Amino acid sequence: MAGVSKIFVAQLLGLPVFGPDGESIGRIRDLVAGLRVDGAPPRVLGIVVELATRRRIFVPMLRVAAIEPNAITLATGSVNLRHFHQRPNEVLVVGQLLDARVQVVASDARAVVVDTAMEPTRTRDWVLNRVAIRERTGGWGRRGPIQVLTWSEIRAPGITELTGQPQDAHQLIAVFDTMRAADVATALQDLPLKRRYEVADALDDERLADVIEELPEDDQKELLAHLDEERAADVLEAMDPDDAADLLAELSEMDKNRLLELMEPEESEPVKRLLEYSYDTAGGLMTPEPIVLTPDAPIAEALARVRNPDLTPALASMVFVCRPPTATPTGRYLGCVHIQRLLREPPFDLVAGAVDKELASLRPTDSLVAVTRYFATYNLVCAPVVDDEDHLLGAITVDDVLDHLLPDNWRDRDTADETFAAIETTGEARRRA
Known part of the structure; x- marks a missing residue:
């Protein structure tokens, strides 16, 4: 995908999707994007692929290795075959965004979205930065010419309704999207439990996995317990295997084994190998995915x-x-x-x-x-x-x-400062001795 600069979504519909070895996976039926209220272009989260069995699954954009005019190829790795379920912060680009009514910022003209183009960013994300619209004149019935605008040149009042997400949680997601995972984790600890759950429900799996890795152990278990089993398994798959193993090791045997069963075998096997070692040994500390x-x-x-x-x-x-x-x-x-x-x-x-x-x-x-x-x-x-x-x-x-x-509570700001102060005092006493 390195040489691709812009792709209109309508061109992708129905394209065959192949695995890294050329095996047929299915056909693309839609794209999933995360809409934002801060004026930034929506980020493309992944594609919806329809299998031969008519089941529709979600494939993250990071798994897409190449987009060609006649096919899409996936990168090496397993494909999660669980049925696709749209989440509160997500919008189906074809199913919901196309034909949406918008306004042109410069002229206040009313228009309808007829297509949208995604473009890659420097961080390997894809965003819906271009929108093809058709203006409506003399009421919504008359059709005007098609023009292509940037996302910032249109206004979509129905953005919250499209995502089905409460406005307050959406505002938080828009802010968190610009922050490092460690900073989001810190901010989450200041939120009431109910709001914390709303944010977790709204974040995509990869982002939530990054944030959970930065949380204290008790908060990790609390958020994981809030998620339904299938999504908890998806988030564990998105975590680094060593972090996933550390988290699973803190759960009951029944919960740990159940989540391992729900994870894709290719994702759970390295985690199981890590669980064989004690957390304070080289085997328990290592990641099984080096270069x-x-x-x-x-x-x-x-x-x-x-x-x-x-x-x-x-x-x-x-x-x-x-x-x-x-x-x-x-x-x-x-x-x-x-x-x-x-x-x-x-x-x-x-x-x-x-x-x-x-x-x-x-x-x-x-x-x-x-x-x-x-x-x-x-x-x-x-x-x-x-x-x-x-x-x-x-x-x-x-x-x-x-x-x-570091001490077990080093991520907990309420107690970590006292712990670090005690460590500094001990170190100073040793130096003087």
């Missing part, structure tokens, strides 16, 4: 992988080189390549020539103390976790180490 390449991959491919904006800076700092398979647990682990080395090498050289074979690896049973000492010794922000048979199991990032080193 893994085979030794015959070019440097250019490695650089393309670390540029993925969905990766944290720590996880993007290192590429791991292994024999196939590259999914964890991988084939034989050969070593790692630091991002600084990647930037210094010719792009068409192979990663095999840049591998650091001397860096020691962590074992999944290593304690939190051993992991902390490892990071301090080698001045790293990311480290490999390898089993006794030299299979790469995952990677630990320094932020996960800090999460477990």
